Amino acid sequence: MTTDSTNVTRRQGSDTKTEILDVALSLFVTKGYHPTSMQDIAEAAGLTKGGLYYYLKSKDEVLYLLHDRFIMEGLSWLRKVEEEVNDPEKKLVKLLKTHLAIIDQYKDDITLFFEAMKYLSQEKRQEVKSKRDDYEKIFIKAIEEGRNQGVFSIASSEIAVLYILGAGNFMYTWYKPEGKKTIEELADIFIGMIMNGLVK
Amino acid sequence: MTTDSTNVTRRQGSDTKTEILDVALSLFVTKGYHPTSMQDIAEAAGLTKGGLYYYLKSKDEVLYLLHDRFIMEGLSWLRKVEEEVNDPEKKLVKLLKTHLAIIDQYKDDITLFFEAMKYLSQEKRQEVKSKRDDYEKIFIKAIEEGRNQGVFSIASSEIAVLYILGAGNFMYTWYKPEGKKTIEELADIFIGMIMNGLVK
The missing domain is CATH 1.10.357.10 (Tetracycline Repressor, domain 2)
Structure with a gap:
């Protein structure tokens, strides 16, 4: 197993900002960067658009x-x-x-x-x-x-x-x-x- | 020189359709695929949008x-x-x-x-x-x-x-x-x- 020999494990999101970044990452990779809007990120993260902008400004x-x-x-x-x-x-x-x-x-x-x-x-x-x-x-x-x-x-x-x-x-x-x-x-x-x- | 040992040379556009494809390629790579419109391709190729659609339909x-x-x-x-x-x-x-x-x-x-x-x-x-x-x-x-x-x-x-x-x-x-x-x-x-x- 990878983790046995190198110990590399992807860090888990433990706060809202990290969780939003993970959601955005998934959207950017599946839909593409340009087609993904801040509105899409907010929806996927279960936030209002205003809520999203509190954490990340653009x-x-x-x-x-x-x-x-x-x-x-x-x-x-x-x-x-x-x-x-x-x-x-x-x-x-x-x-x-x-x-x-x-x-x-x-x-x-x-x-x-x-x-x-x-x-x-x-x-x-x-x-x-x-x-x-x-x-x-x-x-x-x-x-x-x-x-x-x-x-x-x-x-x-x-x-x-x-x-x-x-x-x-x-x-x-x-x-x-x-x-x-x-x-x-x-x-x-x-x-x-x-x-x-x-x-x- | 590459061409001496392998003879690989990129083929040159010899007709309008090939030239349009080359123009589109350059736009897709520099601006990105999504941000590039058919209008952008037409303009860069020196064609009207109607002219472009004669060669390529989407x-x-x-x-x-x-x-x-x-x-x-x-x-x-x-x-x-x-x-x-x-x-x-x-x-x-x-x-x-x-x-x-x-x-x-x-x-x-x-x-x-x-x-x-x-x-x-x-x-x-x-x-x-x-x-x-x-x-x-x-x-x-x-x-x-x-x-x-x-x-x-x-x-x-x-x-x-x-x-x-x-x-x-x-x-x-x-x-x-x-x-x-x-x-x-x-x-x-x-x-x-x-x-x-x-x-x-």
Whole structure:
């Protein structure tokens, strides 16, 4: 089980604002960002429109908070791994497992992240991208450490990480939690390929 | 250069309908699918709304034709490789190069494909997905051939292909044709990792 090996679990809404954000996330992912109105969000959350505006002042704000919440939680899961594991190969494996577990646990969040980030204002998008860069840098650092110790061989850690994370990220288009393979089995195939490649 | 090694070049619009589709594609990718109206497409194409409807009867049709055109052209590039190369390892390398060259040449098409496929009708979406499956199967077949010949080792060719294509596909979020590395240099890093992995 994912939770046994990585402990990644999506945080549960414990207050009204978090619950509204979860409702909005679900609407944005199923209906699309533009077709969803604040009225739709209010109705789905069981609030009047005035009640909704008490918590969140615009659809832009909702979109931004969803992006920020997701990337901040993702970063905190990775940082735990960074602190726990020293050996670069083991660290990279655990980071990759954690990345897939995040995709498993935050499927809607990640879908929105990749499909609707462009609808953020320039300023907010830069803020989110800067945190996404921090997420990537954790992987780059682990690979660099492995290179320095002579364990890994790769022409560019930065480019490798873009491909590696992309392979995982793209799961949001095909991965089904109820599918034939568990996220752990999928992670084993993924990690085997990234670490050792296809060629015997 | 990409074109030297794979010959992949995006076909140029040679008739009004193709030109309209290209204009619509650009609007959908920059403004989003929902915010773009048939009126916007007509204006950008230098047509009256009546003129536009002579060629294309709805925004749904435009969206479908863009998806279909892209996947059919992608398939035709891969099928050329299948016919040209026999050795499974060389074939997979050429298929991967071709996949990246397609991403390079069809950046907007692929962005729309991944972000707006869900706005197709159920029936049209199934049609497009079935062709996308054919695209994946070409890679699966090459890996299976390599497994049968004892060249490749992987627990599941199907899952491996989802990761491999995902790594490439995700380039649409970060790849810039004017960036520091050429698509050929990026392809070398990608292929090296897929074939041999990170571990020395």
